[in-house]
Amino acid sequence: MSEEKNKKSEAALLKEKLFRSRKSGCVRVSAEEIRMADDYCEEYKNFLNKAKNEREAVAYAIDAAKKAGFTEYDRKKTYAAGDRVYVNNRGKALMLAVIGKKGTHDGVRLGIAHIDSPRLDLKPNPVYESNDLAMFKTHYYGGIKKYQWPTVPLALHGVIALRDGSTVDVTVGEEESEPCFCVTDLLPHLAVEQMSQVMTKAFNGEHLNVLVGSRPFNTDEESESVKLNVLNILFEKYGITEDDFLSADLNMVPAFKARDLGFDRSMIGAYGHDDRVCAYPALTAVIDAKDPEQTIITVLTDREEIGSDGNTGMKSTYLADFIADLAASDGEQLRHVMAKSTCLSADVNAAFDPTYASAFEANNSSYINGGAVITKYTGSGGKYSTSDASAEYMAYIRRVLDEKKVLWQTGELGKVDGGGGGTIAKFVANLNADVVDLGVPVLSMHAPMEVVSKLDVYMTYRALYEFYLY
Ligand code: MN
Numbered sequence: 001m002s003e004e005k006n007k008k009s010e011a012a013l014l015k016e017k018l019f020r021s022r023k024s025g026c027v028r029v030s031a032e033e034i035r036m037a038d039d040y041c042e043e044y045k046n047f048l049n050k051a052k053n054e055r056e057a058v059a060y061a062i063d064a065a066k067k068a069g070f071t072e073y074d075r076k077k078t079y080a081a082g083d084r085v086y087v088n089n090r091g092k093a094l095m096l097a098v099i100g101k102k103g104t105h106d107g108v109r110l111g112i113a114h115i116d117s118p119r120l121d122l123k124p125n126p127v128y129e130s131n132d133l134a135m136f137k138t139h140y141y142g143g144i145k146k147y148q149w150p151t152v153p154l155a156l157h158g159v160i161a162l163r164d165g166s167t168v169d170v171t172v173g174e175e176e177s178e179p180c181f182c183v184t185d186l187l188p189h190l191a192v193e194q195m196s197q198v199m200t201k202a203f204n205g206e207h208l209n210v211l212v213g214s215r216p217f218n219t220d221e222e223s224e225s226v227k228l229n230v231l232n233i234l235f236e237k238y239g240i241t242e243d244d245f246l247s248a249d250l251n252m253v254p255a256f257k258a259r260d261l262g263f264d265r266s267m268i269g270a271y272g273h274d275d276r277v278c279a280y281p282a283l284t285a286v287i288d289a290k291d292p293e294q295t296i297i298t299v300l301t302d303r304e305e306i307g308s309d310g311n312t313g314m315k316s317t318y319l320a321d322f323i324a325d326l327a328a329s330d331g332e333q334l335r336h337v338m339a340k341s342t343c344l345s346a347d348v349n350a351a352f353d354p355t356y357a358s359a360f361e362a363n364n365s366s367y368i369n370g371g372a373v374i375t376k377y378t379g380s381g382g383k384y385s386t387s388d389a390s391a392e393y394m395a396y397i398r399r400v401l402d403e404k405k406v407l408w409q410t411g412e413l414g415k416v417d418g419g420g421g422g423t424i425a426k427f428v429a430n431l432n433a434d435v436v437d438l439g440v441p442v443l444s445m446h447a448p449m450e451v452v453s454k455l456d457v458y459m460t461y462r463a464l465y466e467f468y469l470y
């Protein structure tokens with residue numbers, strides 16, 4: 001090759017200086033970083049398999065935190081820089097903090113992800129029998145496309161609280177040796193009418209009935225004998241009766257395990273990436289971040305998928321109350337701490353999908369392997385119902401990520417007026433902290449199997465870790 005041909009044109013050099021890079025993240029990071037991303041995601045897959053609802057995620061996180069020296073927070077104790085504490089909110093939300101050298105005096109650094117995912121919850125009175133089949137009635141949780149949930153193997157997860165105050169943990173359907181469940185669908189041969197309906201009519205919430213049994217208790221001529229047999233099996237295994245479903249949190253979730261996806265194993269297909277794919281990075285970042293300047297807090301919150309209402313969601317006062325306690329022990333007041341606090345709302349964004357390209361605006365979409373995606377605002381319509389991060393805070397986050405060589409990209413949630421959605425960012429902003437969304441781009445978001453890139457998961461971990469220690 002001649003010397004001339006090797007030389008870049010003036011325009012090419014100027015483009016490099018002025019344009020944002022459009023290259024895949026895979027060619028912008030080292031082979032070593034890709035290897036580290038692959039390694040990091042091995043335990044992430046295990047986390048996905050062990051933590052399919054918020055309670056299981058909290059249990060996993062407490063276990064990991066205890067091994068890393070975290071102890072349960074006691075507001076009467078005084079803590080020193082470097083101390084590691086956690087607060088368990090009803091087994092469904094968790095806060096993990098490392099006390100900073102400056103405590104709360106200059107504000108705290110927050111990383112907040114949610115650990116609930118769309119699924120089918122059992123109704124309070126779920127069990128019924130119809131035409132010799134035993135079924136569970138469900139009420140879907142979060143935003144789902146209902147047609148995606150029939151004919152997917154389902155597992156039952158959750159907890160049943162008995163009248164005497166004891167609780168029974170339930171997991172059925174995860175092991176090969178255990179039975180699974182499913183929602184049935186109509187065969188195509190008889191679906192002429194169904195197929196001509198709009199999707200929301202063809203599959204509505206009352207179609208999402210889960211098949212759980214088909215054999216009668218015995219040969220006695222009794223009605224509802226299949227239902228009786230199912231309840232008898234549950235009584236023998238868990239000691240529960242039909243009334244106990246009323247005091248239970250039971251979820252039907254996809255029964256399959258997280259898998260590497262693609263010949264190159266560059267991605268992971270699994271249930272519940274949204275938002276465990278940010279919760280795991282937020283958990284490991286707070287565990288790995290040693291000796292922060294400001295107090296850092298990872299929050300694994302609940303109820304995001306249904307609008308964050310409830311005592312374990314981000315509309316609850318539980319986070320502000322904890323920060324108020326930390327502030328009080330530093331002689332500070334909550335409002336002064338919040339005004340100086342910064343937050344990464346760690347949540348997913350929709351990755352550009354070439355099959356559905358028309359739903360996206362290509363210049364402002366996030367891409368698989370583009371790295372952690374910063375989403376300045378979410379919401380819908382004319383930027384309704386969202387926190388729009390300030391120019392100054394965006395510049396600060398860019399500086400942190402660029403200085404620490406974290407691969408990142410920007411994204412909006414689809415094209416203007418294409419729909420919309422929200423995250424917990426606005427609730428943190430309403431506490432008068434600076435906040436922006438940062439997380440992992442996801443394909444098939446809210447489907448029984450969602451897809452993410454391993455490189456993007458790792459970069460989200462690195463973003464949170466560097467943010468905590470910057
Ligand atoms: Mn989410």
Ligand code: MN
Binds near residue numbers: 274305446
């Ligand atoms: Mn979601």
